[in-house]
Amino acid sequence: MAVKTLDDLISEGVAGRRVLVRADLNVPLDGDRITDDGRVRAALPTIERLAAAGARVIVAAHLGRPKGEPDPKFSLAPVSARLGELLGADVTLAADVVGDSAKSVTGALADGQVALLENVRFDPRETSKVEDERADLARELAALTEDSAGASGAGGRGGAFVSDGFGVVHRKQASVFDIAGVLPAYTGGLVLAELEVLRKLTEEPARPYAVVLGGAKVSDKLGVIANLLTKVDRLLIGGGMAYTFLKAQGYEVGGSLLQADQLDQVSGFLAEAEKRGVELVLPVDVLAATEFAADAPYEVVEATAIPADRQGLDIGPKTRELFAGKLADAATVFWNGPMGVFEFEAFAGGTRAVAEAIAGSDAFSVVGGGDSAAAVRQLGLPEDGFSHISTGGGASLEYLEGKDLPGVSVLGE
Numbered sequence: 001m002a003v004k005t006l007d008d009l010i011s012e013g014v015a016g017r018r019v020l021v022r023a024d025l026n027v028p029l030d031g032d033r034i035t036d037d038g039r040v041r042a043a044l045p046t047i048e049r050l051a052a053a054g055a056r057v058i059v060a061a062h063l064g065r066p067k068g069e070p071d072p073k074f075s076l077a078p079v080s081a082r083l084g085e086l087l088g089a090d091v092t093l094a095a096d097v098v099g100d101s102a103k104s105v106t107g108a109l110a111d112g113q114v115a116l117l118e119n120v121r122f123d124p125r126e127t128s129k130v131e132d133e134r135a136d137l138a139r140e141l142a143a144l145t146e147d148s149a150g151a152s153g154a155g156g157r158g159g160a161f162v163s164d165g166f167g168v169v170h171r172k173q174a175s176v177f178d179i180a181g182v183l184p185a186y187t188g189g190l191v192l193a194e195l196e197v198l199r200k201l202t203e204e205p206a207r208p209y210a211v212v213l214g215g216a217k218v219s220d221k222l223g224v225i226a227n228l229l230t231k232v233d234r235l236l237i238g239g240g241m242a243y244t245f246l247k248a249q250g251y252e253v254g255g256s257l258l259q260a261d262q263l264d265q266v267s268g269f270l271a272e273a274e275k276r277g278v279e280l281v282l283p284v285d286v287l288a289a290t291e292f293a294a295d296a297p298y299e300v301v302e303a304t305a306i307p308a309d310r311q312g313l314d315i316g317p318k319t320r321e322l323f324a325g326k327l328a329d330a331a332t333v334f335w336n337g338p339m340g341v342f343e344f345e346a347f348a349g350g351t352r353a354v355a356e357a358i359a360g361s362d363a364f365s366v367v368g369g370g371d372s373a374a375a376v377r378q379l380g381l382p383e384d385g386f387s388h389i390s391t392g393g394g395a396s397l398e399y400l401e402g403k404d405l406p407g408v409s410v411l412g413e
Ligand SMILES: Nc1ncnc2c1ncn2[C@@H]1O[C@H](COP(=O)(O)OP(=O)(O)O)[C@@H](O)[C@H]1O
Pocket: 214, 215, 216, 217, 218, 238, 239, 240, 241, 257, 312, 313, 314, 336, 337, 338, 339, 340, 341, 342, 343, 368, 369, 370, 371, 372, 373, 392, 393, 394
């Protein structure tokens, strides 16, 4: 199947058509304040091109992981406001995903206008494992693109779907995957650009090739390690990811993040790394805090001696040096996941040290992930220190692993 792109859609003509764009607008928030708008900015070019060509643009996106029902904490209201500011145009936020509000807001769009649906994950069908349930939601989303005469997408002048949410293409979800079976589907510019850069990491990467993993989505991302061990020379593990490794080695990790059900799997990774001669580098010291708080008292302790009443919130000074040394002469680096709770100044040092080491190396370097990219910008690090800053963490990792990305393969990419 030939892959159709946003360029093809624009050439077909979009004036007056309702086009559904799946974007990844999952930005970090402090209350209702966006702390990094990188993903909103990354979504702009596609939305702007469609609007300029006269499309009636309907944006679908998620925020966080609500439990399949409306939850004001996860409303896209701050994102809608920021999107409007950056576009220099009003962006109406529907109060629901496919309900009365979505129908009326999208029905009222004029050519060149943009509307945002409320968090798609407020509808439990978005993330359902039951295909029929997802397909139901996909059909209802597609119906929002029909014109008043009821024209469907199939005739070419009806609705269309543009997949541009790179950070979420690894999810088999209704607005990412199933929708492409219902509407004529096109690959957006962001997804194309991200894949092009990541392809370079899979085609004979220059060596030594180092991958740095951290962050908090531990169970999601542990899954990629088995495969990465067949591809990389060095695997550096920090952030919330490290404690499951330390525990698997038999050490106490106190109240640190822990994936207790994956200890056997992680022990297997340790053995496999040794067998393959991959350097698997773990923290040797951590900042152990009394609680998860910005002003929590903490002390530097050996990673093998975390007190039971403490939790590791950052890698320690010896680890920062160790990791920097492993990155200094790397020729290719991929980094996903902060080394600590960088949102709290006291625990941002490990993330800063790793970012500086990568930026200071001559490696072809890619940093991926909503929070990792946010950290690079928030810590005031020069963005040009990296070859590429990707909007997707899990999506990039699964691509590097060689895994099928449902939101990409469904487009024929
Ligand atoms: N030791 C730790 N304990 C708890 N949370 C951590 C720790 N280290 C990093 N984090 C958290 O991980 C989050 C980012 O994780 P993740 O979503 O996996 O990364 P990304 O969005 O870059 O893919 C950040 O909010 C950070 O505070």
